[in-house]
Amino acid sequence: xxxxxxxxxxxxxxxxxxxxxxxxxxxxxxxxxxxxxxxxxxxxxxxxxxxxxxxxxxxxxxxxxxxxxxxxxxxxxxxxxxxxxxxxxxxxxxxxxxxxxxxxxxxxxxxxxxxxxxxxxxxxxxxxxxxxxxxxxxxxxxxxxxxxxxxxxxxxxxxxxxxxxxxxxxxxxxxxxxxxxxxxxxxxxxxxxxxxxxxxxxxxxxxxxxxxxxxxxxxxxxxxxxxxxxxxxxxxxxxxxxxxxxxxxxxxxxxxxxxxxxxxxxxxxxxxxxxxxxxxxxxxxxxxxxxxxxxxxxxxxxxxxxxxxxxxxxxxxxxxxxxxxxxxxxxxxxxxxxxxxxxxxxxxxxxxxxxxxxxxxxxxxxxxxxxxxxxxxxxxxxxxxxxxxxxxxxxxxxxxxxxxxxxxxxxxxxxxxxxxxxxxxxxxxxxxxxxxxxxxxxxxx
Numbered sequence: 001x002x003x004x005x006x007x008x009x010x011x012x013x014x015x016x017x018x019x020x021x022x023x024x025x026x027x028x029x030x031x032x033x034x035x036x037x038x039x040x041x042x043x044x045x046x047x048x049x050x051x052x053x054x055x056x057x058x059x060x061x062x063x064x065x066x067x068x069x070x071x072x073x074x075x076x077x078x079x080x081x082x083x084x085x086x087x088x089x090x091x092x093x094x095x096x097x098x099x100x101x102x103x104x105x106x107x108x109x110x111x112x113x114x115x116x117x118x119x120x121x122x123x124x125x126x127x128x129x130x131x132x133x134x135x136x137x138x139x140x141x142x143x144x145x146x147x148x149x150x151x152x153x154x155x156x157x158x159x160x161x162x163x164x165x166x167x168x169x170x171x172x173x174x175x176x177x178x179x180x181x182x183x184x185x186x187x188x189x190x191x192x193x194x195x196x197x198x199x200x201x202x203x204x205x206x207x208x209x210x211x212x213x214x215x216x217x218x219x220x221x222x223x224x225x226x227x228x229x230x231x232x233x234x235x236x237x238x239x240x241x242x243x244x245x246x247x248x249x250x251x252x253x254x255x256x257x258x259x260x261x262x263x264x265x266x267x268x269x270x271x272x273x274x275x276x277x278x279x280x281x282x283x284x285x286x287x288x289x290x291x292x293x294x295x296x297x298x299x300x301x302x303x304x305x306x307x308x309x310x311x312x313x314x315x316x317x318x319x320x321x322x323x324x325x326x327x328x329x330x331x332x333x334x335x336x337x338x339x340x341x342x343x344x345x346x347x348x349x350x351x352x353x354x355x356x357x358x359x360x361x362x363x364x365x366x367x368x369x370x371x372x373x374x375x376x377x378x379x380x381x382x383x384x385x386x387x388x389x390x391x392x393x394x395x396x397x398x399x400x401x402x403x404x405x406x407x408x409x410x411x412x413x414x415x416x417x418x419x420x421x422x423x424x425x426x427x428x429x430x431x432x433x434x435x436x437x438x439x440x441x442x443x444x445x
Contacts, residue, residue, distance in 0.1 A: 040268075040281060040307060040320040042291045046072070046089045047316035049289055053079050056091040061310045061317060063110035063158070063249075064301035067134055068117055072301065072308060074317060075108040075121070082111060082121065082136065087306070089319065095136025100126055102138035112159035114166075114184070122156030122168070129156050129168060142186050143168060150188035152180070158214075158249055162205035163226070165189065169200045169213070179203055179213055181228075192228050202250040202300075204258065206273060212258060214247035221247060221260070221275070234275030239265060239284055241277035249300035253307075253322060261297040261309055268297065268309055281320075289314055 059078030070087040080098040106125035127145035154172020179192040202214030209226035219237030246264035267282030287295035299310025
């Protein structure tokens with residue numbers, strides 16, 4: 001394959017009609033994933049891995065939460081208590097005993113730290129949500145068992161805070177199932193009604209205020225607008241990437257990537273906001289004690305770049321670090337597994353470390369040594385990953401993705417998800433015959 005002559009329209013940074021544009025060309029054309037979720041590194045394990053009641057031991061760890069000091073709170077379900085650990089996994093304290101009184105617990109299943117740095121604790125057998133301080137001292141009953149709209153007739157599940165609103169999942173027979181919303185003062189607002197067959201166990205709110213609800217018995221995640229209108233559904237029941245068997249807890253990281261712990265699926269999965277799978281750790285029917293193996297995981301918390309997963313059946317919490325290898329660039333090109341007539345695109349005639357395809361994409365001279373250009377990264381699952389970094393004050397950017405089989409004829413291919421700044425992108429081409437992708441970033445006048 002002979003690359004086309006250099007074209008300012010196709011491959012170079014251009015300025016015309018008051019616009020500026022950058023082109024990115026990639027091979028293969030299948031998937032470009034957000035760098036922010038490129039990988040997770042296992043850091044440590046909290047807990048002994050065997051059931052017990054000693055300090056640092058668990059009897060069915062479930063809900064997780066992190067405070068502003070990066071201390072971890074674990075709902076120790078079977079021991080009817082909350083255990084607290086520092087950011088290095090060291091035991092700090094525990095509080096709570098079995099009972100129905102203030103500050104007592106009967107099977108605490110969920111914990112959440114509020115913006116005011118108080119701890120919300122949801123209990124299954126007491127059908128209530130208590131508020132305590134971070135030392136475990138009782139403050140109030142936020143929601144209690146009963147039949148009124150503000151009550152919890154079933155059992156509470158995951159709790160999330162956003163925009164001064166408290167979101168509490170509750171499970172039980174219809175119409176008790178759904179996500180109840182309250183003001184921070186505890187005044188009831190409304191119920192986000194999910195289909196009656198759902199079992200809403202997880203809730204998370206993205207940077208746009210959209211509400212994501214994990215329906216565990218349907219293997220799906222339902223998405224609502226900030227005002228509570230149903231928008232779309234992510235996933236389906238199954239074990240393929242993007243599918244779930246029994247999603248229990250969900251959380252967003254700083255890049256708006258959605259983390260999902262799948263109880264029956266035995267895994268942690270990372271999705272983009274459209275439900276596309278970007279990373280999977282763990283596997284169904286592989287519940288062993290090794291790192292990255294899960295036995296009925298059911299709790300999740302994210303603190304910056306640290307991810308905590310309640311590995312419930314293994315009586316432990318596994319801790320991960322999010323890896324972020326960013327490439328700041330105006331344009332780049334990549335080729336992969338080219339062979340035969342296409343292999344010429346990988347040749348480096350001026351021996352400067354840049355193949356012909358990259359030279360033409362960046363508009364540099366393929367017969368003259370140039371400075372090394374940025375290269376894309378390849379994730380562990382064989383997907384390309386990049387970040388396009390722009391000033392946070394820049395607005396009005398437009399993104400278009402085109403695909404080609406020959407670097408000359410281009411057509412629209414797939415979509416680009418714009419998530420934050422630095423801008424992180426995910427692109428999927430529509431046909432294996434379209435072997436190249438290019439990304440055009442245009443600043444409108």
